[in-house]
Amino acid sequence: MGARYLYLARHGEASPDESGLTENGRRQAELLGRRLRGVPFAAVHHSPLQRAADTARLIGEQLGGALPRVSQAAGDYVPYFPERDELPPDSADSLLGFLARFPPEERERGPLLAREAMESFTGPVDGAEPRHELVVTHNFLIGWLVRAAQDAPAWRWLGLNHCNAALTVIRYAPGRLSSVLVYNDMTHLPPELRWTGFPPELRV
Numbered sequence: 570m571g572a573r574y575l576y577l578a579r580h581g582e583a584s585p586d587e588s589g590l591t592e593n594g595r596r597q598a599e600l601l602g603r604r605l606r607g608v609p610f611a612a613v614h615h616s617p618l619q620r621a622a623d624t625a626r627l628i629g630e631q632l633g634g635a636l637p638r639v640s641q642a643a644g645d646y647v648p649y650f651p652e653r654d655e656l657p658p659d660s661a662d663s664l665l666g667f668l669a670r671f672p673p674e675e676r677e678r679g680p681l682l683a684r685e686a687m688e689s690f691t692g693p694v695d696g697a698e699p700r701h702e703l704v705v706t707h708n709f710l711i712g713w714l715v716r717a718a719q720d721a722p723a724w725r726w727l728g729l730n731h732c733n734a735a736l737t738v739i740r741y742a743p744g745r746l747s748s749v750l751v752y753n754d755m756t757h758l759p760p761e762l763r764w765t766g767f768p769p770e771l772r773v
Contacts, residue, residue: 612703648726730771
């Protein structure tokens, strides 16, 4: 078995109708692609949604024309719906109120896709050589995979936030604990392109 290095990126800043990227979003994607030059990616996956597909395409151009592949498991969905008794009492109302905004069908669809994402993107790989994979996705899935890498409770994907075109890297090695090597890193972006996708009160 070999180590898997999973690179996770949220799509670039989206247009108000989320149909694609803003000019800032396109620039963010290009800069992230430049940062990732030299990484020997075996695969580049992306969400079916246009903002993620556009981000993956722009990154791929910086990687020498890598061809991204669409993955439903990399999409935008709620990965887990907790029950009230799983949550801290002081924040349960707020968290459940947030989750109540999502339609009932999401309760079935989201966890199924989250399980597929775990099967497709995590864990060591066959063969002795390390494998590097990039997934261009959305905030919720990044939180879900980081939570899983830390063996945190299932509900704890909530509260893990990721900026547009920021980078997270998780290492899965045989016989070792999974390791979050980098989280929400924006050093490839100039200050004016950082923290997009975050409300002002969460920017530091």
